Amino acid sequence: MDQHEVLNRFDRHMRRDATPDNSAAVVEHTGGVVRQSGGPHDWNGVLWSDLDEESAPAAVAAQVAHFTALGREFEWKHYSHDRPATLPALLLAAGFVAEPAEALMVGEAAALTAPVELPEGVRLVPVTDAAGVELMASVHEQAFGSDGGWLRQRLLAQLTGTPDEVVAVVAMAGDVPVSAARMDLPPGKEFAGLWGGGTTEAWRGKGVYRALVAYRARIAAARGYPYLQVDASDDSRPILHRLGFVQLSITTPYVHKP
Template sequence: MSGRHTTQEAHRLLTEYDAQLREAAELTGATTVTRDGPLWRGTYGDRGFVTCRDLGHLTGPALDELITRTITYYATQPAIASFEWKTRGHDLPADLPDRLAQHGLHAEEPETVMLGEASLLAAPVPLPQGVSLRRIDSQPDPMPDLIRAAAAQERAFGVPFSPAHLARRLQAKRDLMEIWVAEAEGEIICTGRLELIPGTAFAGIWGGGTVPEWRGQGIYRALVAQRARSALARGARYLHSDSTEFSRPILQRSGLLPITTTTPYIWTRR
Protein backbone atom coordinates (compact mmCIF):
# COMPACT_ATOMS: atom_id res chain seq x y z
CA MET A 1 0.00 0.00 0.00
CA SER A 2 1.45 3.38 -1.04
CA GLY A 3 2.03 6.17 1.48
CA ARG A 4 -0.94 8.16 0.18
CA HIS A 5 -3.26 5.16 0.28
CA THR A 6 -1.98 4.23 3.73
CA THR A 7 -2.80 7.72 4.97
CA GLN A 8 -6.27 7.53 3.43
CA GLU A 9 -6.90 4.12 5.00
CA ALA A 10 -5.69 5.32 8.41
CA HIS A 11 -8.08 8.28 8.18
CA ARG A 12 -10.95 5.96 7.22
CA LEU A 13 -10.18 3.66 10.12
CA LEU A 14 -9.96 6.57 12.55
CA THR A 15 -13.45 7.66 11.43
CA GLU A 16 -14.73 4.12 12.06
CA TYR A 17 -13.00 4.09 15.46
CA ASP A 18 -14.61 7.34 16.56
CA ALA A 19 -18.03 6.25 15.28
CA GLN A 20 -18.08 2.67 16.61
CA LEU A 21 -15.62 2.27 19.49
CA ARG A 22 -16.17 5.31 21.68
CA GLU A 23 -18.50 5.89 24.64
CA ALA A 24 -21.17 3.16 25.00
CA ALA A 25 -19.05 0.55 23.18
CA GLU A 26 -16.27 1.06 25.74
CA LEU A 27 -18.57 0.40 28.67
CA THR A 28 -19.84 -3.06 27.78
CA GLY A 29 -19.89 -5.06 31.00
CA ALA A 30 -19.90 -2.06 33.34
CA THR A 31 -21.99 -2.52 36.47
CA THR A 32 -23.25 1.08 36.26
CA VAL A 33 -23.15 3.71 33.51
CA THR A 34 -24.00 7.39 34.01
CA ARG A 35 -23.68 10.56 31.92
CA ASP A 36 -22.50 14.07 32.69
CA GLY A 37 -22.85 16.21 29.58
CA PRO A 38 -20.49 14.72 26.98
CA LEU A 39 -18.88 12.33 29.48
CA TRP A 40 -19.68 8.66 29.95
CA ARG A 41 -18.80 7.21 33.36
CA GLY A 42 -18.77 3.53 34.23
CA THR A 43 -17.93 1.41 37.24
CA TYR A 44 -16.39 -2.06 37.34
CA GLY A 45 -16.27 -3.30 40.92
CA ASP A 46 -13.83 -0.99 42.69
CA ARG A 47 -12.71 0.80 39.52
CA GLY A 48 -14.19 3.57 37.44
CA PHE A 49 -13.79 4.42 33.75
CA VAL A 50 -14.42 7.75 32.02
CA THR A 51 -14.61 8.38 28.29
CA CYS A 52 -16.15 10.66 25.69
CA ARG A 53 -16.23 11.24 21.96
CA ASP A 54 -16.55 15.01 21.90
CA LEU A 55 -16.20 17.38 24.85
CA GLY A 56 -18.61 19.76 23.18
CA HIS A 57 -16.13 22.63 22.94
CA LEU A 58 -15.72 22.75 26.71
CA THR A 59 -12.64 24.77 27.62
CA GLY A 60 -11.16 26.67 30.54
CA PRO A 61 -13.29 26.90 33.71
CA ALA A 62 -16.14 24.82 32.24
CA LEU A 63 -13.75 21.94 31.58
CA ASP A 64 -12.23 22.30 35.05
CA GLU A 65 -15.70 22.08 36.57
CA LEU A 66 -16.43 18.89 34.62
CA ILE A 67 -13.20 17.32 35.85
CA THR A 68 -13.97 18.36 39.44
CA ARG A 69 -17.49 16.91 39.24
CA THR A 70 -16.10 13.64 37.92
CA ILE A 71 -13.59 13.33 40.74
CA THR A 72 -16.34 14.08 43.25
CA TYR A 73 -18.62 11.50 41.61
CA TYR A 74 -16.13 8.71 42.24
CA ALA A 75 -14.68 10.05 45.49
CA THR A 76 -18.12 9.94 47.13
CA GLN A 77 -18.44 6.21 46.35
CA PRO A 78 -16.44 4.48 49.12
CA ALA A 79 -16.12 1.28 47.11
CA ILE A 80 -14.23 3.01 44.30
CA ALA A 81 -10.45 2.83 44.72
CA SER A 82 -9.48 4.45 41.40
CA PHE A 83 -10.77 5.56 38.04
CA GLU A 84 -9.28 5.96 34.58
CA TRP A 85 -9.98 8.91 32.28
CA LYS A 86 -9.14 7.65 28.78
CA THR A 87 -7.67 10.34 26.51
CA ARG A 88 -6.79 10.18 22.81
CA GLY A 89 -4.07 12.04 21.00
CA HIS A 90 -6.34 13.45 18.29
CA ASP A 91 -9.03 14.79 20.63
CA LEU A 92 -9.75 18.39 21.54
CA PRO A 93 -9.23 20.43 23.61
CA ALA A 94 -5.51 19.84 23.39
CA ASP A 95 -4.96 20.96 26.99
CA LEU A 96 -7.21 18.27 28.52
CA PRO A 97 -4.21 16.15 29.63
CA ASP A 98 -2.62 19.15 31.35
CA ARG A 99 -5.85 19.98 33.15
CA LEU A 100 -6.30 16.38 34.30
CA ALA A 101 -2.77 16.44 35.70
CA GLN A 102 -3.47 19.73 37.48
CA HIS A 103 -6.44 18.04 39.20
CA GLY A 104 -4.22 15.27 40.53
CA LEU A 105 -4.63 12.54 37.91
CA HIS A 106 -1.38 10.94 36.79
CA ALA A 107 -0.59 9.77 33.27
CA GLU A 108 0.32 6.18 32.57
CA GLU A 109 2.41 5.18 29.56
CA PRO A 110 0.83 6.19 26.23
CA GLU A 111 -0.12 3.41 23.85
CA THR A 112 -0.75 3.33 20.11
CA VAL A 113 -4.23 2.53 18.84
CA MET A 114 -3.86 -0.05 16.07
CA LEU A 115 -6.72 -0.87 13.69
CA GLY A 116 -7.19 -2.98 10.59
CA GLU A 117 -8.85 -5.85 8.80
CA ALA A 118 -8.89 -9.03 10.89
CA SER A 119 -8.15 -11.03 7.74
CA LEU A 120 -4.68 -9.46 7.61
CA LEU A 121 -3.71 -11.23 10.84
CA ALA A 122 -5.47 -14.57 10.40
CA ALA A 123 -2.87 -16.59 8.51
CA PRO A 124 -1.53 -19.45 10.67
CA VAL A 125 1.89 -18.89 12.23
CA PRO A 126 4.24 -21.84 12.88
CA LEU A 127 4.78 -22.58 16.55
CA PRO A 128 7.99 -23.79 18.18
CA GLN A 129 8.09 -27.53 18.80
CA GLY A 130 6.11 -28.49 21.89
CA VAL A 131 4.04 -25.28 22.00
CA SER A 132 0.25 -25.45 21.58
CA LEU A 133 -2.65 -22.97 21.73
CA ARG A 134 -5.82 -23.48 23.73
CA ARG A 135 -8.94 -21.51 24.65
CA ILE A 136 -9.54 -21.68 28.42
CA ASP A 137 -12.73 -19.70 29.09
CA SER A 138 -15.23 -22.17 27.64
CA GLN A 139 -14.52 -25.06 30.04
CA PRO A 140 -16.90 -25.80 32.95
CA ASP A 141 -14.48 -24.46 35.58
CA PRO A 142 -11.95 -22.05 34.06
CA MET A 143 -10.61 -20.78 37.40
CA PRO A 144 -7.55 -23.07 37.69
CA ASP A 145 -6.39 -21.99 34.24
CA LEU A 146 -7.27 -18.34 34.94
CA ILE A 147 -4.93 -18.50 37.95
CA ARG A 148 -2.17 -19.89 35.75
CA ALA A 149 -2.87 -17.32 33.01
CA ALA A 150 -2.77 -14.44 35.49
CA ALA A 151 0.58 -15.69 36.78
CA ALA A 152 1.93 -15.79 33.22
CA GLN A 153 0.72 -12.24 32.58
CA GLU A 154 2.40 -11.13 35.79
CA ARG A 155 5.68 -12.59 34.56
CA ALA A 156 5.21 -11.11 31.09
CA PHE A 157 4.40 -7.55 32.18
CA GLY A 158 6.10 -7.34 35.57
CA VAL A 159 2.99 -6.09 37.38
CA PRO A 160 0.43 -7.98 39.50
CA PHE A 161 -2.57 -9.55 37.75
CA SER A 162 -5.58 -10.73 39.71
CA PRO A 163 -7.20 -13.98 38.57
CA ALA A 164 -10.34 -12.92 40.48
CA HIS A 165 -10.53 -9.72 38.42
CA LEU A 166 -10.07 -11.75 35.24
CA ALA A 167 -12.87 -14.09 36.37
CA ARG A 168 -15.20 -11.14 37.07
CA ARG A 169 -14.44 -9.65 33.67
CA LEU A 170 -15.15 -12.99 32.04
CA GLN A 171 -18.44 -13.31 33.89
CA ALA A 172 -19.49 -9.80 32.83
CA LYS A 173 -18.64 -10.57 29.19
CA ARG A 174 -19.42 -14.28 29.16
CA ASP A 175 -20.62 -14.43 25.54
CA LEU A 176 -18.31 -11.71 24.27
CA MET A 177 -14.86 -12.61 25.59
CA GLU A 178 -12.46 -15.43 24.79
CA ILE A 179 -9.20 -16.14 26.65
CA TRP A 180 -6.48 -17.95 24.73
CA VAL A 181 -3.16 -19.27 26.01
CA ALA A 182 -0.01 -20.82 24.62
CA GLU A 183 1.41 -23.71 26.61
CA ALA A 184 4.69 -25.61 26.68
CA GLU A 185 5.50 -28.55 28.95
CA GLY A 186 2.31 -27.91 30.93
CA GLU A 187 3.19 -24.26 31.58
CA ILE A 188 1.26 -21.25 30.26
CA ILE A 189 3.81 -19.06 28.48
CA CYS A 190 1.60 -16.53 26.64
CA THR A 191 -1.94 -15.26 27.08
CA GLY A 192 -4.37 -12.99 25.27
CA ARG A 193 -8.04 -12.01 25.23
CA LEU A 194 -10.45 -11.50 22.35
CA GLU A 195 -13.41 -9.21 23.10
CA LEU A 196 -16.33 -8.87 20.70
CA ILE A 197 -18.02 -5.47 20.74
CA PRO A 198 -21.81 -5.70 20.29
CA GLY A 199 -23.35 -3.55 17.58
CA THR A 200 -20.04 -2.97 15.81
CA ALA A 201 -17.83 -4.62 13.21
CA PHE A 202 -14.95 -4.73 15.69
CA ALA A 203 -13.28 -7.09 18.09
CA GLY A 204 -10.46 -6.12 20.43
CA ILE A 205 -7.29 -8.07 21.16
CA TRP A 206 -6.01 -7.41 24.66
CA GLY A 207 -3.62 -8.60 27.31
CA GLY A 208 -1.17 -10.34 25.01
CA GLY A 209 2.10 -11.07 26.76
CA THR A 210 4.80 -13.75 26.53
CA VAL A 211 7.01 -14.75 29.45
CA PRO A 212 10.60 -13.54 28.92
CA GLU A 213 12.33 -16.81 28.12
CA TRP A 214 9.91 -17.60 25.25
CA ARG A 215 9.97 -14.25 23.46
CA GLY A 216 11.13 -13.80 19.89
CA GLN A 217 9.82 -17.16 18.68
CA GLY A 218 6.52 -16.07 17.08
CA ILE A 219 4.29 -17.20 19.94
CA TYR A 220 2.57 -13.83 20.47
CA ARG A 221 2.04 -13.52 16.71
CA ALA A 222 0.53 -17.02 16.59
CA LEU A 223 -1.83 -16.16 19.42
CA VAL A 224 -2.87 -12.99 17.56
CA ALA A 225 -3.55 -15.05 14.43
CA GLN A 226 -5.68 -17.52 16.39
CA ARG A 227 -7.74 -14.69 17.86
CA ALA A 228 -8.11 -13.08 14.43
CA ARG A 229 -9.52 -16.34 13.01
CA SER A 230 -11.92 -16.61 15.92
CA ALA A 231 -13.03 -12.99 15.42
CA LEU A 232 -13.71 -13.59 11.73
CA ALA A 233 -15.66 -16.76 12.53
CA ARG A 234 -17.83 -14.74 14.89
CA GLY A 235 -18.60 -12.05 12.32
CA ALA A 236 -16.11 -9.31 13.16
CA ARG A 237 -14.40 -7.52 10.28
CA TYR A 238 -11.89 -5.33 12.12
CA LEU A 239 -9.45 -5.81 14.99
CA HIS A 240 -8.20 -3.08 17.28
CA SER A 241 -5.68 -2.94 20.06
CA ASP A 242 -4.11 -0.38 22.38
CA SER A 243 -0.54 -1.45 21.79
CA THR A 244 2.68 -1.10 23.73
CA GLU A 245 6.01 -0.42 22.06
CA PHE A 246 6.57 -4.19 22.06
CA SER A 247 3.35 -5.33 20.38
CA ARG A 248 2.93 -2.43 17.95
CA PRO A 249 5.66 -3.55 15.49
CA ILE A 250 4.23 -7.08 15.35
CA LEU A 251 0.73 -5.84 14.58
CA GLN A 252 2.01 -3.25 12.10
CA ARG A 253 3.99 -5.86 10.17
CA SER A 254 0.74 -7.83 9.93
CA GLY A 255 -1.04 -4.89 8.31
CA LEU A 256 -2.75 -3.02 11.15
CA LEU A 257 -2.27 0.74 11.08
CA PRO A 258 -1.49 3.21 13.88
CA ILE A 259 -4.33 5.72 13.88
CA THR A 260 -3.93 7.66 17.14
CA THR A 261 -2.52 7.34 20.65
CA THR A 262 -4.28 6.81 23.95
CA THR A 263 -3.06 7.78 27.41
CA PRO A 264 -4.86 6.74 30.60
CA TYR A 265 -5.06 9.38 33.34
CA ILE A 266 -5.56 7.75 36.73
CA TRP A 267 -7.17 9.05 39.92
CA THR A 268 -6.42 6.99 43.03
CA ARG A 269 -8.14 7.33 46.37
CA ARG A 270 -5.72 8.56 49.04
Protein backbone atom coordinates (compact mmCIF):
# COMPACT_ATOMS: atom_id res chain seq x y z
CA MET A 1 0.00 0.00 0.00
CA ASP A 2 1.26 3.47 -0.93
CA GLN A 3 0.34 5.08 2.37
CA HIS A 4 0.79 8.66 1.20
CA GLU A 5 -1.42 8.09 -1.84
CA VAL A 6 -4.10 6.25 0.15
CA LEU A 7 -4.18 9.05 2.75
CA ASN A 8 -4.63 11.60 -0.04
CA ARG A 9 -7.47 9.50 -1.43
CA PHE A 10 -9.07 9.28 1.99
CA ASP A 11 -8.87 13.04 2.50
CA ARG A 12 -10.42 13.65 -0.91
CA HIS A 13 -13.17 11.02 -0.88
CA MET A 14 -14.22 11.00 2.76
CA ARG A 15 -13.49 14.54 3.89
CA ARG A 16 -13.08 17.20 1.21
CA ASP A 17 -15.69 15.68 -1.15
CA ALA A 18 -17.85 14.20 1.62
CA THR A 19 -21.52 13.46 1.02
CA PRO A 20 -24.26 13.47 3.70
CA ASP A 21 -24.40 10.25 5.69
CA ASN A 22 -28.21 10.28 5.66
CA SER A 23 -31.05 11.90 3.76
CA ALA A 24 -31.81 14.42 6.51
CA ALA A 25 -28.28 15.87 6.72
CA VAL A 26 -26.62 18.55 4.59
CA VAL A 27 -22.92 18.90 3.69
CA GLU A 28 -21.69 22.43 3.02
CA HIS A 29 -18.39 23.94 1.85
CA THR A 30 -18.02 27.27 3.58
CA GLY A 31 -15.26 29.48 4.95
CA GLY A 32 -12.49 26.96 4.30
CA VAL A 33 -14.27 24.04 5.98
CA VAL A 34 -16.53 21.16 4.99
CA ARG A 35 -19.25 20.53 7.56
CA GLN A 36 -22.30 18.33 8.00
CA SER A 37 -25.42 19.71 9.67
CA GLY A 38 -28.32 17.48 10.62
CA GLY A 39 -30.88 16.69 13.27
CA PRO A 40 -30.22 16.07 16.96
CA HIS A 41 -29.57 12.36 16.38
CA ASP A 42 -27.34 12.90 13.33
CA TRP A 43 -23.60 13.42 13.31
CA ASN A 44 -22.98 17.18 13.24
CA GLY A 45 -19.52 18.53 12.68
CA VAL A 46 -16.53 19.59 10.62
CA LEU A 47 -15.08 16.93 8.31
CA TRP A 48 -12.33 18.86 6.55
CA SER A 49 -10.58 22.21 6.73
CA ASP A 50 -8.14 24.06 4.51
CA LEU A 51 -6.90 26.79 6.82
CA ASP A 52 -3.78 28.68 7.79
CA GLU A 53 -2.83 30.55 10.94
CA GLU A 54 -4.53 33.71 9.69
CA SER A 55 -7.84 32.18 8.58
CA ALA A 56 -8.24 29.53 11.30
CA PRO A 57 -9.51 31.72 14.19
CA ALA A 58 -12.37 33.17 12.12
CA ALA A 59 -13.26 29.74 10.74
CA VAL A 60 -13.47 28.23 14.23
CA ALA A 61 -15.65 31.10 15.44
CA ALA A 62 -17.94 30.77 12.42
CA GLN A 63 -18.54 27.07 13.02
CA VAL A 64 -19.28 27.62 16.70
CA ALA A 65 -21.79 30.30 15.74
CA HIS A 66 -23.41 28.09 13.07
CA PHE A 67 -23.98 25.02 15.24
CA THR A 68 -24.87 27.05 18.32
CA ALA A 69 -27.63 28.74 16.31
CA LEU A 70 -28.93 25.25 15.45
CA GLY A 71 -28.73 24.19 19.09
CA ARG A 72 -26.43 21.33 18.14
CA GLU A 73 -23.51 19.72 19.87
CA PHE A 74 -20.89 19.22 17.16
CA GLU A 75 -17.51 17.68 16.56
CA TRP A 76 -14.48 19.11 14.80
CA LYS A 77 -12.85 15.92 13.51
CA HIS A 78 -9.17 16.80 13.58
CA TYR A 79 -6.40 14.68 12.05
CA SER A 80 -2.75 14.86 13.04
CA HIS A 81 -1.72 15.82 9.49
CA ASP A 82 -4.16 18.77 9.36
CA ARG A 83 -2.91 22.33 9.26
CA PRO A 84 -2.28 24.72 10.82
CA ALA A 85 -0.43 23.13 13.71
CA THR A 86 -2.09 25.65 16.04
CA LEU A 87 -5.61 24.41 15.25
CA PRO A 88 -5.97 22.13 18.32
CA ALA A 89 -5.04 25.01 20.64
CA LEU A 90 -7.55 27.29 18.89
CA LEU A 91 -10.29 24.70 19.33
CA LEU A 92 -9.57 24.28 23.03
CA ALA A 93 -9.52 28.06 23.50
CA ALA A 94 -12.95 28.24 21.80
CA GLY A 95 -14.49 25.87 24.34
CA PHE A 96 -14.06 22.53 22.61
CA VAL A 97 -13.21 19.44 24.66
CA ALA A 98 -10.81 16.86 23.25
CA GLU A 99 -12.06 13.29 23.43
CA PRO A 100 -9.68 10.28 23.31
CA ALA A 101 -7.59 10.13 20.15
CA GLU A 102 -7.98 7.20 17.76
CA ALA A 103 -5.84 5.82 14.96
CA LEU A 104 -7.01 6.20 11.37
CA MET A 105 -6.35 2.70 10.04
CA VAL A 106 -6.95 1.48 6.49
CA GLY A 107 -6.90 -2.02 5.06
CA GLU A 108 -7.42 -3.45 1.60
CA ALA A 109 -10.85 -5.08 1.59
CA ALA A 110 -9.97 -7.95 -0.73
CA ALA A 111 -7.11 -9.02 1.56
CA LEU A 112 -9.36 -9.23 4.64
CA THR A 113 -12.11 -11.54 3.41
CA ALA A 114 -10.80 -14.90 4.70
CA PRO A 115 -13.40 -16.52 6.97
CA VAL A 116 -12.67 -16.78 10.68
CA GLU A 117 -13.72 -19.80 12.70
CA LEU A 118 -16.24 -18.79 15.31
CA PRO A 119 -16.49 -20.30 18.80
CA GLU A 120 -18.88 -23.21 19.05
CA GLY A 121 -22.48 -22.06 19.23
CA VAL A 122 -21.81 -18.54 17.90
CA ARG A 123 -23.37 -17.36 14.66
CA LEU A 124 -23.45 -14.04 12.79
CA VAL A 125 -26.89 -12.56 12.12
CA PRO A 126 -27.55 -9.60 9.78
CA VAL A 127 -29.41 -6.68 11.38
CA THR A 128 -32.31 -5.47 9.24
CA ASP A 129 -35.06 -4.35 11.62
CA ALA A 130 -35.83 -2.78 14.98
CA ALA A 131 -35.39 -6.05 16.86
CA GLY A 132 -31.88 -6.44 15.47
CA VAL A 133 -31.06 -2.83 16.30
CA GLU A 134 -32.10 -3.48 19.90
CA LEU A 135 -29.68 -6.41 20.08
CA MET A 136 -26.88 -4.20 18.72
CA ALA A 137 -27.64 -1.45 21.23
CA SER A 138 -27.57 -4.00 24.05
CA VAL A 139 -24.08 -5.11 23.02
CA HIS A 140 -22.94 -1.49 22.67
CA GLU A 141 -24.08 -0.66 26.18
CA GLN A 142 -22.34 -3.70 27.67
CA ALA A 143 -19.13 -3.41 25.66
CA PHE A 144 -18.59 0.34 25.95
CA GLY A 145 -20.50 1.18 29.13
CA SER A 146 -22.42 3.99 27.45
CA ASP A 147 -26.03 4.64 26.49
CA GLY A 148 -27.07 3.14 23.16
CA GLY A 149 -29.96 5.51 22.50
CA TRP A 150 -28.14 7.43 19.79
CA LEU A 151 -27.25 4.15 18.04
CA ARG A 152 -30.89 3.05 18.04
CA GLN A 153 -32.00 6.32 16.45
CA ARG A 154 -29.19 6.54 13.91
CA LEU A 155 -29.20 2.93 12.74
CA LEU A 156 -32.99 2.73 12.48
CA ALA A 157 -32.94 5.89 10.34
CA GLN A 158 -30.26 4.39 8.09
CA LEU A 159 -32.01 1.04 7.70
CA THR A 160 -35.25 2.83 6.85
CA GLY A 161 -33.96 5.66 4.67
CA THR A 162 -30.77 4.36 3.01
CA PRO A 163 -30.64 0.58 3.57
CA ASP A 164 -28.14 0.03 0.73
CA GLU A 165 -25.60 2.29 2.46
CA VAL A 166 -25.31 0.45 5.76
CA VAL A 167 -24.52 -3.09 6.90
CA ALA A 168 -25.05 -4.17 10.50
CA VAL A 169 -24.38 -7.55 12.08
CA VAL A 170 -24.65 -9.09 15.53
CA ALA A 171 -22.91 -12.21 16.86
CA MET A 172 -25.27 -14.43 18.81
CA ALA A 173 -24.27 -17.10 21.32
CA GLY A 174 -27.53 -18.97 21.39
CA ASP A 175 -30.09 -16.28 22.16
CA VAL A 176 -27.57 -13.87 23.70
CA PRO A 177 -25.95 -11.05 21.67
CA VAL A 178 -22.20 -11.01 22.40
CA SER A 179 -20.70 -8.78 19.71
CA ALA A 180 -21.92 -6.34 17.06
CA ALA A 181 -20.64 -3.98 14.40
CA ARG A 182 -21.78 -1.91 11.46
CA MET A 183 -20.37 -0.58 8.19
CA ASP A 184 -21.16 2.51 6.16
CA LEU A 185 -21.05 2.17 2.36
CA PRO A 186 -21.06 5.75 0.99
CA PRO A 187 -22.05 5.77 -2.70
CA GLY A 188 -19.29 6.57 -5.17
CA LYS A 189 -16.49 6.40 -2.60
CA GLU A 190 -13.48 4.10 -2.25
CA PHE A 191 -13.66 3.61 1.52
CA ALA A 192 -16.18 1.58 3.48
CA GLY A 193 -16.25 2.68 7.11
CA LEU A 194 -16.16 0.11 9.91
CA TRP A 195 -17.85 1.37 13.08
CA GLY A 196 -18.96 0.22 16.50
CA GLY A 197 -17.16 -3.11 16.69
CA GLY A 198 -17.72 -4.12 20.29
CA THR A 199 -17.67 -7.44 22.16
CA THR A 200 -18.95 -8.17 25.65
CA GLU A 201 -16.18 -8.88 28.12
CA ALA A 202 -16.71 -12.63 28.49
CA TRP A 203 -16.36 -13.17 24.73
CA ARG A 204 -13.24 -11.12 24.03
CA GLY A 205 -10.14 -12.84 22.71
CA LYS A 206 -12.12 -15.63 21.03
CA GLY A 207 -11.98 -14.40 17.42
CA VAL A 208 -15.46 -12.87 17.28
CA TYR A 209 -14.21 -9.34 16.53
CA ARG A 210 -11.99 -10.69 13.72
CA ALA A 211 -14.97 -12.56 12.30
CA LEU A 212 -17.01 -9.34 12.19
CA VAL A 213 -14.20 -7.61 10.28
CA ALA A 214 -14.02 -10.44 7.73
CA TYR A 215 -17.81 -10.50 7.36
CA ARG A 216 -17.90 -6.81 6.49
CA ALA A 217 -14.80 -7.02 4.29
CA ARG A 218 -16.47 -9.64 2.09
CA ILE A 219 -19.50 -7.41 1.58
CA ALA A 220 -17.37 -4.32 0.91
CA ALA A 221 -15.19 -6.15 -1.62
CA ALA A 222 -18.26 -7.57 -3.39
CA ARG A 223 -19.71 -4.05 -3.60
CA GLY A 224 -16.50 -2.69 -5.19
CA TYR A 225 -14.92 -0.85 -2.25
CA PRO A 226 -11.13 -1.26 -2.36
CA TYR A 227 -10.50 -0.02 1.19
CA LEU A 228 -11.84 -0.40 4.71
CA GLN A 229 -11.38 2.50 7.13
CA VAL A 230 -11.48 2.35 10.93
CA ASP A 231 -11.08 4.91 13.70
CA ALA A 232 -9.32 2.46 16.00
CA SER A 233 -9.22 2.62 19.79
CA ASP A 234 -6.21 1.41 21.74
CA ASP A 235 -8.03 -1.90 22.28
CA SER A 236 -8.76 -2.61 18.61
CA ARG A 237 -5.58 -1.12 17.10
CA PRO A 238 -3.30 -4.15 17.72
CA ILE A 239 -5.94 -6.57 16.42
CA LEU A 240 -6.39 -4.56 13.23
CA HIS A 241 -2.63 -4.24 12.79
CA ARG A 242 -2.27 -8.03 12.95
CA LEU A 243 -5.00 -8.37 10.34
CA GLY A 244 -3.10 -6.11 7.93
CA PHE A 245 -4.50 -2.64 8.56
CA VAL A 246 -2.04 0.28 8.33
CA GLN A 247 -2.13 3.40 10.49
CA LEU A 248 -2.23 6.56 8.36
CA SER A 249 -2.96 9.30 10.90
CA ILE A 250 -4.32 10.06 14.37
CA THR A 251 -7.79 11.55 14.67
CA THR A 252 -9.03 13.48 17.69
CA PRO A 253 -12.68 14.49 18.13
CA TYR A 254 -12.96 18.01 19.51
CA VAL A 255 -16.51 18.38 20.81
CA HIS A 256 -18.38 21.66 21.38
CA LYS A 257 -21.64 21.72 23.32
CA PRO A 258 -24.05 24.67 22.98
